[in-house]
Amino acid sequence: MSATADVSAAWQAYQRMRLQLNGRISRELYRSTGLSEADFDILFLLEESPGGSARSIALRCGLEWEKSRLSHQLRRMQGRGLITKTADAVVELTDKGREQIAAARACHGAAVRRYFGDVLTDDQLAALTAISDQVVARLADDSARDHAHAQPRAEA
Amino acid sequence: MSATADVSAAWQAYQRMRLQLNGRISRELYRSTGLSEADFDILFLLEESPGGSARSIALRCGLEWEKSRLSHQLRRMQGRGLITKTADAVVELTDKGREQIAAARACHGAAVRRYFGDVLTDDQLAALTAISDQVVARLADDSARDHAHAQPRAEA
DNA sequence: GCACCCCGGTTGATACATCAACCCAGTTGA
DNA sequence: TCAACTGGGTTGATGTATCAACCGGGGTGC
Structure with a gap:
């Protein structure tokens, strides 16, 4: 059977897309707005939040970042004047x-459309969504199994 | 039409998969072998090369890395005794x-199978391959268009 | 020859990601 | 009450990625 060959080919093709697509988008974003992907993710989430502010913990949950990663990133962004940290981790x-996130949204959206949305058919988009959901699941x-192993609470 | 919604949903799902899948695999690889993805890529390519050696430029072409990235990475790997640099950039x-790449191959292959190959049907693998190839193309x-713009040689 | 450029490689600076260690406040439980 | 634990947040160290600047040799054209 050729299943192994298919997996390997799919994996390699996927890796190429992953590296090149993300490299291109983040490079275009940085060159036209000065924002990194990390900057963009933070600002995007903040702009979605009511009042343009959010608790650190909300950002961490939304982005699924390490706490130290968020802390370092926020410190750098505060230094560049993109955000402020008010009392109590807000x-x-x-x-x-x-201003910057508005410009970045347009740039990012255009790049995603040009290199991704416009290239794929509706069927392909649906297929990729299903594939992604299955892998994430x-x-x-x-993870759940590992966690259950480490702390076997559910088994009475 | 719902095309915009489909693109957005597909993009978000893809981003989740990309981040979580790669994070998991590289974390498992590092925890069980002490190798980073970058280490793995270099050693993998070297093991494929005849005699287990290759010119720097061959690695750069194979991996599509910046020259400075490769230089820094090779210096660190030499410091850890994984490779040697002989005269003339070999x-x-x-x-x-x-030893390490052999162990890492097994670990990496198992992870790719567990989280990727075993989760998707043959049709899905084929679809993902097509999607990736289209995006990369x-x-x-x-890139070619940009390059042609910068150096308009082909147009006589 | 010589000025010029290209290209492979190195180096330093900066930003980003991860791990481990720590601080502190609120809970829990003896 | 007080000790232990938990969880959010910070910090420092290290490894990684990118950019810009530089070095050196090998063409190319004059």
Whole structure:
């Protein structure tokens, strides 16, 4: 059977797409707005939040980041004047931050459309969504199993 | 039409898969072998090369890395005894490097199978291959166009 | 010859990601 | 009450990725 060959070919093709597509988009984003992917993710989430502010923990849950990663990133972004940290771990967009995320949204959206949305058919988009959901579900399954192993509470 | 919604949903699902799948695999690889993805890629390519050695430029072409990225990475790997750099930019696997890549191959292959190959049907694998190839082709197209713009040689 | 450029490689600076260690406040439970 | 634990947040160290600047040799054209 050729299943192994198919898996290997699919994996290699996927890796190429992953590296090149993300490299291109993040490079275009950075060159036209000065924002990194990490900057973009933070600002995007903040702009979606009511009042342009959110608790650190909300950002962490939304992005699924390590706490230290978020802390370092927020410190750098505060240094560049994109956000402010008010008392009690609340993060808030500055005017400069609002300005930059607006420009970045347009740039990012255009790049995603050009290199991704416009290239694929509706069937392919649906197929990729299903593929992604299945893989993510499998990852979550295994995490749950590991967690259950480490702390066997559910088995009475 | 719902095309926009489909693109957005597919993009978000794909991003989740990309982040979580790669995070999981590289974490498992690192925890069980001490090798990063970058280490793995280099050692993998070297083991494929005849004699376990290759010129720097061959690695750069195979991996599509920046020259400075490769230089830094090779320096660190030489420091850890995974490779040696002989005269004239030739890189060679050490015994320790051979040992580690063998273990890493098994770990990496198992993870790819568990979280990717075993989760998807043959049709899905074929669909993902097609999707990836199309996106990569589009990226290459745009690169060629940009390059042609910068150095308009082909147009007489 | 010589000025010029290209290209492979190195280096340093900076940003980003991860791990481990720590601080502190709120809970829990003896 | 007080000790132990938990969880959010910070910090420092290290490894990784990218950009810009530089070095050196090998063409190319004059």
